[in-house]
Amino acid sequence: MAEYVKLYDGSKCTGCRGCQLACKQWNQLPARQTRNTGTYQNPPALQPTTWTLMHFQEVSNGNGVKWFFRNEACMHCTDAACVKVCPSGALHYTAFGTVGLDREKCIGCKECIFACPFEVPKYDPATDKVAKCDMCQSRVENSMIPACVKACPTGALLFGEKEKILAVAAARAKEVGGDATVYGDKFVGGTHFVYVLPEKVSLYAKLPEKPRVPLTVIAWKDWLKPLSLLAAGGVLLGSFLHYIIHGPKSPDESGDSSAQ
């Protein structure tokens, strides 16, 4: 199957939150008690029952207030730290390049929560499992577009084959001009959720400028893990060679009656 990418174009977004609601509806996610943080952003962050969230950021630009919109959801990395650390294979790559989550397999170890450079997976104490956007795997596998994309009235969300969508994103960033950039295609092997951001990346709240698989995860999974097997194998081989070459260290043969 071809690789698919979802695009969020911040320059076309009106902040209607249709995506957020459509996500809840399709995935049957209940609303939870929330609190007012002084913005339209509600809930304040992703939750186990909120897999896509509209960020509303008010920025004063001298003669008024400017809205920064951003749709937050799983970025579906090509080189996904969560898949790297998941012990059960609950987090996995799908045939279309996104990161799926098989909740049946999740053991609630929370390792992915601390591996993800975007802090996307959320732990749900009620089920002792994590939850996150799976790019509507159930829909995509049945030739439908994700619920959030389906609901978007302005075309700010697009879904399609990787090359096509990346070309659209690059063209749109150029068209918008100024500080507009494409976000997502340049790190962690390229994400399967990319943004066109009309403003500088650094101006967006809680958006890492250069996300990467944490060094501790790389050290743990790519270095220490194979090294521990190698070292144990080396010791076993060494012991065997020691036994057949040098021989065991036995008590001296002597007249001592208690010698073995």
Next chain:
Amino acid sequence: MKKGMIKATDAFERIVHWSLAISCILLMITGLGMMFHSLNFLAVPVGGLKNLKLIHNFTGLFFAVSLFFSILMWWREAGVFSFPEDIEWIKTAGGYLWHVDHVPEVGKYNPGQKMFFITVALFGAVMVVSGLIMWFPLSLNMNLVRFMYFLHALGFLVIFPFFFVHLYLGTIGSPGSLPAMVTGWVTRAWVKKQHPKWLHEMEESGKLVVYGEEKKPSSHHA
């Protein structure tokens, strides 16, 4: 029990040793089951990885208690190097690796055993602390928790190979050693070879417990 056997360990030492050993083995098996997808099948007998994780976590608590008693019990004898004989012994590698005419005499624990003890004590503690944080990571600092996963993997890298060294040298690599941790009684020839200085000291002080012999008062040698 044959006459003339020498008591090397008491029952408490053996109980603590095996508590630590069995919990450690269990932790390694359950840990490996979660570490490699190809070893996920190790969770089948207990009904899945979630149960394996629970067993791993609670065995960890048992390990922590065993480690506490191990350190309390052994750090005086096995946690402190004595100079210069330990250095001399290390220079000859205890006669384990090449031919040595005369291996420097060491006490109850040779420097190799001491290094093993210190490694287990240190990295065991690292595993307990990092493991506990990994068990309850929410609301803790992100970078701290990330570092704990790294430490847990580092501890495994050290303890896993060391386990096989210990297994080899406690059994076929040093015949006569195993009974020290099974019945607690070893042969005089074995003690003479492995821990001659300890034998002398115990005989000197009259503390040596020999099977079938009345324990002599310490004034005997005075």
